[in-house]
Amino acid sequence: MSQSYDVIVAGGGAAGFFTAINIAEQNASLKIAILERGKEVLSKVRVSGGGRCNVTHACFVPDDLVKFYPRGEKELRGPFNRFCSGDTIEWFERHGVELKTEEDGRMFPVTDSSQTIIDCFLEAAHKLKIDILTGQSIQSLYDAETHWKIETTKETFLTGSLVMATGSNPKMWDVLQALGHSIVPPVPSLFTFNIKDQRIKKLMGLSAQAGVKVKGSKLEASGPLLITHWGMSGPGILRLSAWGARELADKNYRFTLIVNWLNDMDFEDCEAILRELKQEHAKKTVSKKSPFDFPNRLWESLVLASGIDTETRWADLTKQQLQALAVQLVQGEYQVNGKSTFKEEFVTAGGIDLKEVNFKTMQSKLCPNLYFAGEVLNIDAITGGFNFQNAWTGGVIAASAIAAK
Known part of the structure; x- marks a missing residue:
């Protein structure tokens, strides 16, 4: 027996939650689920920034912001012109989270606790009736033209739109490679x-x-x-x-x-x-x-x-x-x-080849109705809130494209 959704977001991390919430806010009629392989969601958010969650960086000019990305500089210029650090601050304020700027430009919640960001996401997802399904390790993806078929260790899902926000997960890169995508081999960064x-x-x-x-x-x-x-x-x-x-x-x-x-x-x-x-x-x-x-x-x-x-x-x-x-x-x-x-800030250079992604929609150029957000792509930044900003920007752009269908 399979479960059907309009949108499935694979990956219960920062990029996955942000994408799912933004889709639901823009189109309340869509039935949305987040699939997470682990027992709990947002675990990387919890440890980021020494447990304080470095949400973004106080760099508000897209042409300056892209310079902090060793991989993704050229591709992110357009996306940052649509959703930049200032938009992130505004988004979180709208959701009841106030951010503060430190001397070096890093931005954190005023509470100095990553739990504030986790609570914000969980409350929004609950209010928007997004299903959060844990212990769902994806084994295979099948493109059935009109929909995606997703097999996990537990069950089968069907969806019209699929967002891959699975981070630096080599197993998921293998699954995406099987669909024809090229993977830039991962190496550590930071x-x-x-x-x-x-x-x-x-x-x-x-x-x-x-x-x-x-x-x-x-x-x-x-x-x-x-x-x-x-x-x-x-x-x-x-x-x-x-x-x-x-x-x-x-x-x-x-x-x-x-x-x-x-x-x-x-x-x-x-x-x-x-x-x-x-x-x-x-x-x-x-x-x-x-x-x-x-x-x-x-x-x-x-x-x-x-x-x-x-x-x-x-x-x-x-x-x-x-x-x-x-x-x-x-x-x-x-x-x-x-x-x-470096501390808990494990960042990987590598992932989906950026040539295979449309950065106006974050959709795959090879597989219709397949979208990407966050570190699953060959994008990474130096430390300072930039990797999260990539997650927020990609999430919003994918959400807009999916919600408008």
């Missing part, structure tokens, strides 16, 4: 670098602005760099990992990282500043106090790494020591040997 190095061994928890680049590559980024017990993390590193997701996977996460602790200052300028410091602070001890805008502990570590002992005065620095210090400051090389997942 990860931190494992580095064992004497210079940073005792500096755990220290943060500084830095420029980072991969030696022998065009990959580079800048931003706060955080030293951890396993190596380096922070926004600058995460940005590099996102943009370099494929290239770093090809290197098996073994490469040389060049760190510029003075951000974008070059070697010549750095050397010139050190020569001035040598004149000005002749009688002072070099290692004593950082002359730059980063912590003393880091300065002392870089001074020692340059072959300058703790008692050496500026006046006594040799030309070689001064150059060695300039190298440590702006061209320090660190060996990366592996990666670690």
Whole structure:
């Protein structure tokens, strides 16, 4: 015995709920169900942003917003012109959730709790009579021309429109591949670098602005760099990992990282500043106090790494020591040997090839009445609320297309 619905949304995560709710709000006559393979829905929302749910980012210009997406930049320009961060804020306010902006632009519910977002979605789904069916692991999809036939481990469903919001689920990518879709192979994005190095061994928890680049590559980024017990993390590193997701996977996460602790200052300028410091602070001890805008502990570590002992005065620095210090400051090389997942923010680069999707409707170009939302597509962003914004935008566009049929 099969169950019939006008619309079935596969995936009970952020993209799935947002799509289903928006369809129901735009067309109350449609019978809608969300199928979730797990025991509970919205589990990734619960852990996102350290349990606070980083809903979106305070970047309101579509042409600027797309620059945060290593994959999807070109394709998202049109969609963001239809539903951007400002629309997200308005949508949540309309549903009783007020958002606040933090200094770095990230936006959270004022409650600082992801439960607020979960409750908002569950209440809206309940009010709109959307069926939420858990423990429904999809085994196969069959395109019967007039409708879709979906077989789960428990039962069979029939639907006129099917939305795939299944995230980075390799099994679902296999099912979609069987329908003729191309899958860009998944690789991790947003990860931190494992580095064992004497210079940073005792500096755990220290943060500084830095420029980072991969030696022998065009990959580079800048931003706060955080030293951890396993190596380096922070926004600058995460940005590099996102943009370099494929290239770093090809290197098996073994490469040389060049760190510029003075951000974008070059070697010549750095050397010139050190020569001035040598004149000005002749009688002072070099290692004593950082002359730059980063912590003393880091300065002392870089001074020692340059072959300058703790008692050496500026006046006594040799030309070689001064150059060695300039190298440590702006061209320090660190060996990366592996990666670690960044908190709970597991993001995958890969998914449905974007050439096979109509971004005016989020509909498959290969299979009519098949739509996509969220990370099932080969779209991903750096950390900061951007991955959720992709989910909201894609969800609204798919919803509008389905509701208007």
